Structure formats: structure tokens, C-alpha cells
Amino acid sequence: MHVWNSLVMNERDRIMGVTRDDVVKIAGLSRLRLEEGEIDTYMRDLNAILRYIEQLNTLDVAAVQPMESVYFSPDRWKADIPVDERRGTDRLLNGPEIDGAFFVVPRVI
Amino acid sequence: MTYETVIGLEIHAQLSTASKIFCGCTMDFGTEPNSQTCPICLGMPGTLPVLNKRVVEYAMRMALATQCAINTRSVFARKNYFYPDLPKGYQISQYDRPLCEKGFMEIEIHGARKRIGLTRIHIEEDAGKLIHDRSPTQSHVDLNRCGTPLIEIVSEPDLRSAEEAGEYFRKIHQILRYLDICDGNMEEGSLRCDANVSIRPVGETMLGTRTEMKNLNSFRNVERAIEFEIARQIAKKENGETIEQETLLWDAATGTSRSMRDKEDAHDYRYFPEPDLMELRIDDAWIEAVRSAMPELPDIRVNRFVRQFGIPEYDAAVLTENKLLADYYEKATMGSVNPKAVSNWVMTDVMRILNEQKILIKDLKIRPEGVAELVNAVEKGLISGKIAKTVFLEAVETGESPKAIIESKGLVQISDSAEIEKVAHQIIDANPAQVQQYKTGKKNVLGFFVGEAMKATKGKANPKIVNELLRKYLDG
Numbered sequence: 001m002h003v004w005n006s007l008v009m010n011e012r013d014r015i016m017g018v019t020r021d022d023v024v025k026i027a028g029l030s031r032l033r034l035e036e037g038e039i040d041t042y043m044r045d046l047n048a049i050l051r052y053i054e055q056l057n058t059l060d061v062a063a064v065q066p067m068e069s070v071y072f073s074p075d076r077w078k079a080d081i082p083v084d085e086r087r088g089t090d091r092l093l094n095g096p097e098i099d100g101a102f103f104v105v106p107r108v109i
Numbered sequence: 110m111t112y113e114t115v116i117g118l119e120i121h122a123q124l125s126t127a128s129k130i131f132c133g134c135t136m137d138f139g140t141e142p143n144s145q146t147c148p149i150c151l152g153m154p155g156t157l158p159v160l161n162k163r164v165v166e167y168a169m170r171m172a173l174a175t176q177c178a179i180n181t182r183s184v185f186a187r188k189n190y191f192y193p194d195l196p197k198g199y200q201i202s203q204y205d206r207p208l209c210e211k212g213f214m215e216i217e218i219h220g221a222r223k224r225i226g227l228t229r230i231h232i233e234e235d236a237g238k239l240i241h242d243r244s245p246t247q248s249h250v251d252l253n254r255c256g257t258p259l260i261e262i263v264s265e266p267d268l269r270s271a272e273e274a275g276e277y278f279r280k281i282h283q284i285l286r287y288l289d290i291c292d293g294n295m296e297e298g299s300l301r302c303d304a305n306v307s308i309r310p311v312g313e314t315m316l317g318t319r320t321e322m323k324n325l326n327s328f329r330n331v332e333r334a335i336e337f338e339i340a341r342q343i344a345k346k347e348n349g350e351t352i353e354q355e356t357l358l359w360d361a362a363t364g365t366s367r368s369m370r371d372k373e374d375a376h377d378y379r380y381f382p383e384p385d386l387m388e389l390r391i392d393d394a395w396i397e398a399v400r401s402a403m404p405e406l407p408d409i410r411v412n413r414f415v416r417q418f419g420i421p422e423y424d425a426a427v428l429t430e431n432k433l434l435a436d437y438y439e440k441a442t443m444g445s446v447n448p449k450a451v452s453n454w455v456m457t458d459v460m461r462i463l464n465e466q467k468i469l470i471k472d473l474k475i476r477p478e479g480v481a482e483l484v485n486a487v488e489k490g491l492i493s494g495k496i497a498k499t500v501f502l503e504a505v506e507t508g509e510s511p512k513a514i515i516e517s518k519g520l521v522q523i524s525d526s527a528e529i530e531k532v533a534h535q536i537i538d539a540n541p542a543q544v545q546q547y548k549t550g551k552k553n554v555l556g557f558f559v560g561e562a563m564k565a566t567k568g569k570a571n572p573k574i575v576n577e578l579l580r581k582y583l584d585g
Contacts, residue, residue, distance in 0.1 A: 029190075029191070030191060031191040076159060076160070076387050077159070077160060077162040078128075078131075078132075078159040078160065078161050078162070079161075079162065080126045080127050080128055080162065080163035081127065081128060081133065082127055082128045082133055082134070083128070083132075083133025083134075084133070091146055091148075091151060094151070094153070097247075099244075099247075099249060100142075101141050101143050101251075102142050102143065102240070102249040102250060102251060103143065104244075104247050104248070104249055105247065106246070106248070107244070107246050107248050108193060108239065108241075108248050109241055109248070
């Protein structure tokens with residue numbers, strides 16, 4: 001559970017690094033199929049990323065407000081009015097496979 | 110050992126806005142698959158969401174109705190998971206900074222009021238629908254529901270029985286309907302409920318391991334599923350087994366649940382702030398504007414009905430159960446001389462017709478003004494209570510006003526003594542045998558004479574006068 005949180009946040013002072021098991025688990029969550037030979041590559045890359053992020057953790061940000069967004073512009077609303085644009089059958093053309101009006105994917109249950 | 114049950118509910122309510130939360134698509138139920146989609150709700154690369162202002166207002170209404178604090182700053186977050194019902198690969202929701210927090214509402218259980226805490230109410234978008242029965246190897250995807258605005262209402266673990274959970278869910282449903290922000294239609298999925306259930310020995314303060322029950326889409330199913338789960342957990346404990354934290358899917362058809370093991374890992378949602386949306390800022394002026402437009406809520410309306418119309422609290426509670434029924438009653442009462450009589454008509458005759466014909470009150474052909482006319486006609490002695498019932502049924506059937514029916518059919522009650530006297534004499538003269546019986550002490554034969562008199566006047570004679578006159582002549 002919470003691989004990223006535990007590595008980056010809770011255990012920031014004694015980072016353990018991403019293990020092979022973590023890579024397999026994250027790939028599973030992301031529905032990615034990994035070849036055996038790729039696991040070590042991703043483990044190395046992810047650890048490099050974490051080491052880079054780790055440098056940020058050395059900064060004292062106690063007095064800095066969390067920045068949830070890079071811009072703030074108030075009143076960015078849309079009115080609750082239906083807009084019937086760009087509809088039509090072409091929206092289905094992006095589907096990997098279609099059946100009538102449905103998108104079709106490999107069975108998920 | 111005796112156990113205490115601890116339950117918290119997560120309720121998802123679809124908001125009845127005219128368009129989706131981040132795009133202009135409509136959300137009509139049961140339309141052609143994928144016909145209500147656009148590049149935004151299909152998650153096409155390069156599109157950006159823009160927040161529907163009314164969604165925020167509707168969520169604020171619910172917050173105010175449940176005494177929640179509205180955060181002046183809240184933040185949207187991405188909840189990441191891979192599933193074909195969610196084309197973007199994440200759901201836009203709120204996480205550590207929800208719109209509203211720390212509210213409560215009251216439920217009534219066996220005459221006692223109990224306060225149930227609300228942890229939070231947040232805004233999010235709904236996902237699409239998957240259909241698995243059209244092909245053995247494939248799933249069909251309908252994304253019409255994608256981007257439908259939802260509020261998720263999360264309760265504290267304050268509920269202690271299936272009954273309390275059911276009552277709480279009913280109350281949330283009632284408030285959503287009163288606020289006119291959700292149609293509350295559970296069959297169409299407009300209102301959905303998940304329950305977190307755990308047990309612990311009575312007296313224990315630590316919470317036991319909880320399971321999450323999904324797919325509880327009726328009041329009855331919430332109660333049944335929770336009862337089933339409590340029994341399952343107690344049986345496990347008694348057998349010395351441990352209760353696993355898991356997600357269970359309720360199957361209403363069999364009355365059992367099954368584990369959704371594939372979902373266990375999916376809780377690793379890797380939330381992070383949604384970079385495509387501004388933080389949501391709400392100032393006091395906006396909150397006050399929403400507050401000033403709030404409708405009267407059910408609990409307050411019950412009290413007002415009791416006070417203003419002098420009807421019993423029981424009547425007021427039944428009549429205010431849904432807003433449209435309460436509006437109907439109130440309108441009928443305004444035009445009538447006897448609020449309690451109107452209450453009786455609405456609670457018995459009107460509600461019976463609604464149940465029998467399975468129609469909504471807006472489609473009932475007798476309007477509140479008609480009920481008022483009917484009550485007034487009885488009160489003034491124009492028609493008897495019995496005639497009123499037939500007039501009511503005819504008004505329900507034809508949509509004509511009771512007043513017009515009474516006039517056109519000549520149903521006005523005969524209260525003219527001279528006319529009733531004539532009928533009484535005719536009946537006495539025509540039935541000497543029964544007169545003899547009466548005279549020899551069988552006083553209940555009076556009922557026979559009254560019946561004959563009513564028959565002769567087609568039910569129009571004032572029964573009180575008929576009784577008095579017949580008794581006078583027979584005794585005299």
C-alpha cells in the first residue's frame with residue numbers, strides 16, 4: 001500500500017529504494033505487462049528519480065503554502081447550459097474497436 | 110459474547126444539473142450509448158475541464174442542509190486507476206481538501222432522536238458503464254455517464270444497526286429531494302450507497318476490522334446487506350477466524366455477498382492535485398446567496414405544519430415525507446376550512462391512489478384545489494362523506510373538479526326535512542313486517558329503514574336527518 005507515500009514522505013530520512021517487488025506491483029496497478037529483463041531497468045530508473053526528488057526534501061518548506069496549482073485565476077466557470085457540439089459518430093473512430101454505438105475492450109471481469 | 114455493530118455510509122448522489130460537470134454534454138438516462146459524449150468527457154488528449162458553477166452551488170446546498178462547514182479553499186485531485194469505464198485513466202475528485210466537512214444530521218429511531226456525524230461532502234465526476242453480457246470475450250463501453258456530477262457524502266461511523274443505516278439513507282434521500290439537487294432514482298443509479306461495516310465486543314472502544322459492502326441500491330438492500338454482513342462477521346469471530354479487510358459486492362437476487370478480490374490493490378490511487386483545474390475559492394457572499402435561496406427542509410416543515418394547521422405530528426411527518434406531497438397538502442389546506450380533514454384525505458385516499466396506480470402526485474388528476482372543494486362540501490353538509498368518496502374517485506378518473514361533478518350529477522345532499530319525511534313515510538308504509546319487528550323490540554331494524562331511505566334517495570339524503578325522522582315515526 002502507498003508505495004510512493006511510504007518511500008517519499010514517511011521514510012524520507014532513510015530511503016530504502018524501489019525493489020523488484022515494488023516494480024512488479026506498480027506495473028500490475030498500471031496494467032502494464034513487463035518482460036523479465038525490463039524489471040531491473042525500471043527499478044534503476046525509478047530509484048534514480050527518487051534520489052533526485054530526495055534532494056527536494058532537504059529544503060525547509062515549513063513556512064511555504066502548498067501550491068496546488070501553478071496559476072490562479074478566479075471565476076473560471078462554465079454555466080450549466082448544455083452545449084451540443086462536436087458530437088456525432090466520429091467520436092467512436094478513436095476507439096480501438098467498436099460494436100454499433102459501443103466501444104469494445106478485452107473483457108475486464 | 111455480545112457485539113456492537115459500527116457502520117459508516119458513503120453515499121454517491123448524481124446532481125440533477127442540465128449539463129455535465131466539466132463539459133457541456135447532457136446526461137439523459139437510457140439514450141443511445143456514447144451519444145452524450147464529447148472530447149472532454151471522452152478524455153481526449155489536449156482537452157481541458159472547466160467547472161460547472163451549478164455543481165458547486167448544489168453541493169453547497171447539501172452542506173448547508175447538513176450543518177457542514179464550507180471550506181473557503183478546496184482543491185480537486187486526480188484519483189488514478191486503470192479501468193475502461195474511465196477513459197482519462199483518473200477520476201477528478203477531491204481528496205485532502207474537500208468542499209465541505211464536519212456536519213451532522215438527525216435521524217429518529219423508535220421515537221428517539223440520534224445525531225449522525227458527517228465527515229465530509231466532496232465533488233467528483235462519475236465514470237462510464239461497462240456491459241459484460243454482450244460478448245464472452247469482450248466488455249462493451251458506454252461513456253454517457255462519464256462526467257456526470259456527483260457529491261459523495263461520507264458519514265462518521267456513528268450508525269449502530271442496519272435499521273439506523275436504512276433510516277439515515279432515507280433521510281439523506283429526502284433532503285436531496287427537498288433541495289432539488291438529485292432525482293433520488295436508485296433504479297437508474299442516481300443515488301448509490303456503500304457501507305463500511307465492523308463489529309466489536311460491547312464496551313470495546315477500538316474499531317474492529319471493517320469490510321466495505323458495495324451495490325446497495327435500495328433502502329431495503331442497505332438493511333438486508335448490513336444484516337447479512339453483521340451475521341457473517343459474528344459467525345467468523347465466534348469460530349475463532351479473523352475478519353479480513355475486503356470489498357464485498359452485494360447480490361440482491363440471492364441475498365448474499367461475494368468478495369471482489371481484484372479490487373484489493375486498487376486502493377493505491379496515487380492521488381495528487383488536479384493541475385488542469387484552479388483551486389476552488391468560495392467567499393462568504395456566495396455562501397450567503399446559496400443560504401438565502403434554500404428551501405424549507407423537512408424537519409422544519411413538520412414543525413410548521415403542526416403549528417400552523419393544528420394537525421398531529423404523525424400526520425405532519427407523513428405529509429412531509431416528500432416535498433411534492435407536502436406542497437400538495439399545503440395548497441389543498443390553504444383553500445379549505447378544515448386542515449385535519451384535508452390531512453385525512455391526502456394520507457388515505459390520495460396516497461392510496463398514488464400507490465395503486467403507481468403514479469407521481471404531479472400526474473394525479475384531482476388537484477389540491479379539488480381536495481379542498483371536496484372537504485368544504487362535506488364540512489358545509491352539501492354532500493355526505495360517503496358521496497364524497499365517489500366524487501373523489503370520479504375526479505381521479507376524469508379530472509373534473511368535484512364541484513362540477515356534484516352539480517352536474519345532482520349529488521347535493523337532501524337536508525330538506527319535508528322531502529326526507531315523505532320518503533320516510535313511504536318506506537314505513539311499504540314495509541309493515543319490519544315495522545312490526547321494530548315495535549316488538551328489535552330496534553336494530555332501524556338500520557334496514559335507514560338503508561332503504563338512502564337507497565330511495567340515491568345516497569343523497571342527509572343520514573343524520575334520516576335517522577332522526579325514522580326513529581321519530583317508528584317510536585311515535
